[in-house]
Amino acid sequence: MRIMRFLATALSVLTILLCLGIAVAxxxxxxxxxxxxxxxxxxxxxxxxxxxxxxxxxLMARASLFPNVNASLNQTSLAYQPQAIFGNLVxxxxxxxxxxxSINVQQTLYDFKRTAxxxxxxxxxxxxxxxxxxxxxxxxxxxxxxxxxxxxxxxxLAVLAAMEVERxxxxxxxxxxxxxxxxxxxxxxxxxxxxxxDAGQRLIGAKNLRAINASRINNALMRPLTTxxxxxxxxxxxxxxxxxxxxxxxxxxxxxxxxxxxxxxTLKVLDLEEQxxxxxFYPKLFVRGSYDYTENHYEVNDGNWKAMIGIDVNLxxxxxxxxxxxxxxxxxxxxxxxxxxxxxxIKLEVQxxxxxxxxxxxxxxxxxxxxxxxxxxxxxxxxxxxxxxGTATEVLDAVTLIMVAETNYYRAIYDLGRAEAAAIYSxxxxxxxxxx
Numbered sequence: 001m002r003i004m005r006f007l008a009t010a011l012s013v014l015t016i017l018l019c020l021g022i023a024v025a026x027x028x029x030x031x032x033x034x035x036x037x038x039x040x041x042x043x044x045x046x047x048x049x050x051x052x053x054x055x056x057x058x059l060m061a062r063a064s065l066f067p068n069v070n071a072s073l074n075q076t077s078l079a080y081q082p083q084a085i086f087g088n089l090v091x092x093x094x095x096x097x098x099x100x101x102s103i104n105v106q107q108t109l110y111d112f113k114r115t116a117x118x119x120x121x122x123x124x125x126x127x128x129x130x131x132x133x134x135x136x137x138x139x140x141x142x143x144x145x146x147x148x149x150x151x152x153x154x155x156x157l158a159v160l161a162a163m164e165v166e167r168x169x170x171x172x173x174x175x176x177x178x179x180x181x182x183x184x185x186x187x188x189x190x191x192x193x194x195x196x197x198d199a200g201q202r203l204i205g206a207k208n209l210r211a212i213n214a215s216r217i218n219n220a221l222m223r224p225l226t227t228x229x230x231x232x233x234x235x236x237x238x239x240x241x242x243x244x245x246x247x248x249x250x251x252x253x254x255x256x257x258x259x260x261x262x263x264x265x266t267l268k269v270l271d272l273e274e275q276x277x278x279x280x281f282y283p284k285l286f287v288r289g290s291y292d293y294t295e296n297h298y299e300v301n302d303g304n305w306k307a308m309i310g311i312d313v314n315l316x317x318x319x320x321x322x323x324x325x326x327x328x329x330x331x332x333x334x335x336x337x338x339x340x341x342x343x344x345x346i347k348l349e350v351q352x353x354x355x356x357x358x359x360x361x362x363x364x365x366x367x368x369x370x371x372x373x374x375x376x377x378x379x380x381x382x383x384x385x386x387x388x389x390g391t392a393t394e395v396l397d398a399v400t401l402i403m404v405a406e407t408n409y410y411r412a413i414y415d416l417g418r419a420e421a422a423a424i425y426s427x428x429x430x431x432x433x434x435x436x
Contacts, residue, residue, distance in 0.1 A: 028229055028230060028231060030231075031432070031436045034431055034435055035436075037140050037220050037432075038137045038141050038432045047133040048133055053129075054125050054126040054128075054129040055126045057122050060122070061119040062119050064115045065115055065116070066107075068105070068106045069104075070103070071103040072101060073100075073101040074101070076097065076098055078094075078096045080096070081095070094296050095295065098296060099294075099295040100294040102292040103291050104291075105288065105289050106287070108285070110285045111282075111285070112282040114276050114279035114280060117275040118272070118276045124268050124272060128262055128266055131262045132258070132262055135259060135262065138425060138430070141432055142431060145431055146418055146421065147220060148231060149414050149421070150216070150418075151231050152231050153411060153414040154206060154213050155231065157206050157209075157410065158206035160410065161199065164199045165199045165200055165203055167378070167402075168195055168396075169196060171395050171396070174395075175188050176189065184392065188391075188392035192392065214227075217231070242353075242423035242424045242429070246351060246354060249350050250350060253346050253347070253428050254347075256427060256429065260339070260343065263335060263339040267335055267336070267339075270328055270331055270332050273328060274325060277324050278321075282313070286311075286312060288306075288308045289305075290305070291305050291306070292304055354423055357416065357419045357423055360416040363408075367405065367412055370405045371405045374402040374405035378395075381394045382398070
């Protein structure tokens, strides 16, 4: 059954492309496009690089936990040999040219979790970047899905425009036959020609709009803009991918939306950074060891070892640390308010998308009946006109009416697809997995 459905869809795509005079391309399903965009899209690549940068920042912060090792090597040449005066005696104290080198190691023993908090904050920031990458991936997915449905819609509208041209051509042929028999007037013939010309212009506009929407798809897929796109129609009225119960949908969205997780993780980052900043009020205990060598024939020992344990404390910084701690408190208060606002916006977005789905389904049911009535109306008026009972205006009105009914019906169909994709996105679900 699935294979037959795929073949039927592929055949309909082929028919649409041939009707529009477009070269046949390899069919592109929504799932395939979403996979390409979410794995290889430009925005996703940029976000992935930001994620790698955050991981590097965490490694940089971790470096402070390890000993700091420094070494130096130098060769000195003096213009005058260093000498000292001892009474009437002048004695050299160093060579004019000498080699010197040193190596020293310093390790922080305890700093009231200043370094550890900064490292934890950096790691948490890297985790936050991972959620940001997920958010960017979801945004790229919904943008592509909406563009895909837009392409399907304009293709269908272009086919409808071509069908309108065919109907008007048929009416023009009937009018020409009736005019040749002397049954109708020249005015009806001219009216049919004008309406046919107008429909032809709309068909040209629909083809151009289709080309623009195809370019949007190619741009998202990082392909040449002029590459032919054969979109596969994926609309099915019996699908129910998103959660439709409002309370459950809210619960799912607040749990799954990466924006909420980003706000929560950012609050944790600020807490850790504040803890690290507060630690600067307290002393830092460290140990240092070194070895220094200076080539000097006038000293007993050229090299010497040194070990030191010490405390480093900031006695006064002009209130800088206190101000930064207060700044973190204000940042956290601001972020909490932003999170509450974000929660309200997400719930409103979910509710709107579910209402759009329900409303669109109702429209489809109503418009389906209207479409059947418009088809029957056109059939009757054509028959009456050919028999010389009806008028040309009635046929033209019937053609216009069925065009309006078809347009409204198929627009509602693709509105449902867009509303469904938006509902899935607003609930934080992975579109590429849903439409796989």
